[in-house]
Amino acid sequence: MDRIVDELFDPPVPRDELVHPQHTVNATLKSDIVKPAEHMLENTKASLGTDPIPAARYFSKEWAEKEKISLWTKVWQMASWGEDIRNPGDIYVYRILDRSVLVIRQRDGSVRAFVNACLHRGLELCEQHTHQAELKCPFHFFTWGLDGDVKWVPSRWDFPQLEQGEPKLPEVRCEEWNGFYFINFDKSAESLKDYLGSRFLEQWKDWDFSKRYKAAQIEKRIKCNWKTGQDAFMESLHAFSTHPQSNGGAANDTAQYDIWPDSPNINRMITTLGISPERMDPRPTEPEVFEWICSMYLPDVLGTEEGKLKSGETARDGSAWIARKAYSQNFGVDCSNLSASEALDAISYFIFPNMMPWGCLSFPLVYRFRPDESGDPDWCIWEAMLLLPYSGERPPSGPVIKVGPDESFESIIELGQLAMILQQDADLLPGTQRGMKNLADGKLILTESQELRNHQAWAAGLYCPAP
Ligand SMILES: [Fe+2]
Numbered sequence: 001m002d003r004i005v006d007e008l009f010d011p012p013v014p015r016d017e018l019v020h021p022q023h024t025v026n027a028t029l030k031s032d033i034v035k036p037a038e039h040m041l042e043n044t045k046a047s048l049g050t051d052p053i054p055a056a057r058y059f060s061k062e063w064a065e066k067e068k069i070s071l072w073t074k075v076w077q078m079a080s081w082g083e084d085i086r087n088p089g090d091i092y093v094y095r096i097l098d099r100s101v102l103v104i105r106q107r108d109g110s111v112r113a114f115v116n117a118c119l120h121r122g123l124e125l126c127e128q129h130t131h132q133a134e135l136k137c138p139f140h141f142f143t144w145g146l147d148g149d150v151k152w153v154p155s156r157w158d159f160p161q162l163e164q165g166e167p168k169l170p171e172v173r174c175e176e177w178n179g180f181y182f183i184n185f186d187k188s189a190e191s192l193k194d195y196l197g198s199r200f201l202e203q204w205k206d207w208d209f210s211k212r213y214k215a216a217q218i219e220k221r222i223k224c225n226w227k228t229g230q231d232a233f234m235e236s237l238h239a240f241s242t243h244p245q246s247n248g249g250a251a252n253d254t255a256q257y258d259i260w261p262d263s264p265n266i267n268r269m270i271t272t273l274g275i276s277p278e279r280m281d282p283r284p285t286e287p288e289v290f291e292w293i294c295s296m297y298l299p300d301v302l303g304t305e306e307g308k309l310k311s312g313e314t315a316r317d318g319s320a321w322i323a324r325k326a327y328s329q330n331f332g333v334d335c336s337n338l339s340a341s342e343a344l345d346a347i348s349y350f351i352f353p354n355m356m357p358w359g360c361l362s363f364p365l366v367y368r369f370r371p372d373e374s375g376d377p378d379w380c381i382w383e384a385m386l387l388l389p390y391s392g393e394r395p396p397s398g399p400v401i402k403v404g405p406d407e408s409f410e411s412i413i414e415l416g417q418l419a420m421i422l423q424q425d426a427d428l429l430p431g432t433q434r435g436m437k438n439l440a441d442g443k444l445i446l447t448e449s450q451e452l453r454n455h456q457a458w459a460a461g462l463y464c465p466a467p
Pocket residue numbers: 232233238239242243421425
């Protein structure tokens with residue numbers, strides 16, 4: 001009885017962590033048999049201190065209004081995946097808050113963006129993703145070409161003001177990176193390339209998404225602020241508790257977080273897999289880590305010679321080999337030379353304010369978070385694009401799958417094992433949004449290094465719209 005009472009009031013706790021963990025991503029990547037590109041071997045070891053973050057910025061209507069006026073109108077934001085508007089006349093409708101933009105593939109193959117409103121009475125020219133030869137307003141048939149020039153005016157004789165000049169559809173800046181089209185409402189903003197910076201462009205030169213196709217796009221409306229949602233993906237600290245299945249072989253508590261002073265709009269996280277997590281007590285052994293990787297990537301090899309570590313082989317080396325073999329089989333592309341890191345690790349980048357592209361095959365994702373049309377800071381839209389390699393001709397994009405606020409990701413077969421991970425995150429977000437309103441002093445306290453990216457989001461100022 002005493003033992004039961006003791007456990008009730010003093011349950012076992014994870015291993016004491018007063019001592020900084022020993023494993024480093026940098027040492028692992030440097031000792032991998034197939035090393036990644038040079039930039040992956042860089043470790044910035046930056047600190048931005050530990051100033052608390054005012055929680056109200058995640059739920060106050062005043063703060064959301066500031067973001068609406070001074071952030072979303074001035075920043076480069078990913079609007080469309082180019083393959084979704086592959087052919088001339090393909091149109092993607094991008095919505096941010098109560099604004100809407102048409103991203104249009106032109107006859108010459110270029111992409112331009114225009115305000116989605118008829119200049120006559122304001123009706124939206126397109127409601128959703130479509131293919132059109134021209135932009136005809138359904139109200140009175142006022143018509144523009146795909147290039148924004150006027151094509152036809154109803155009762156032109158009754159618009160004498162047109163003699164002063166034809167009303168072109170207002171154009172929105174639109175520039176491309178890695179197959180994605182970004183828009184910016186701010187005519188005076190720097191170019192997208194300058195915004196991303198040469199360091200980022202160089203780091204991504206080998207992660208060419210023209211060699212991927214969009215197998216699926218998941219879109220979920222979820223009851224949390226857009227920053228509450230994406231903040232949860234900027235650190236691996238939560239994985240030990242939120243994704244306990246990953247403790248079989250992911251070094252979640254020793255991930256690497258990089259920021260660069262000359263590249264304020266991007267940051268990076270690398271979480272190694274095929275490594276025994278130090279926080280586990282007892283820690284998984286090398287054969288156990290390898291078995292865990294096999295169970296995820298190639299369960300058929302379990303119980304066979306292939307599913308056993310060779311003498312002298314590390315779990316990391318064996319795991320990389322298994323992952324490469326699984327990708328080659330699943331995608332029909334040769335992955336035999338893929339670096340261990342790109343095969344196994346979670347390599348997540350963040351482009352302010354809201355795009356998260358991953359440079360690895362273990363998590364072949366791009367996330368995007370944004371406030372929804374209502375402008376209510378307690379709600380956002382969370383999208384996950386699944387971008388997979390292919391052989392031969394690029395397959396057409398897969399479906400957009402909408403997941404309601406009360407629906408689970410786990411019914412989406414396209415996500416495979418990622419579905420459980422996403423749902424584990426989704427389960428916690430509405431409660432986080434509610435709970436932070438209860439904080440007595442209204443401040444969030446963050447770790448220094450593992451939440452460096454979250455600190456940077458505030459420090460760089462893009463989360464802080466001009467007053
Ligand atoms: Fe997570």
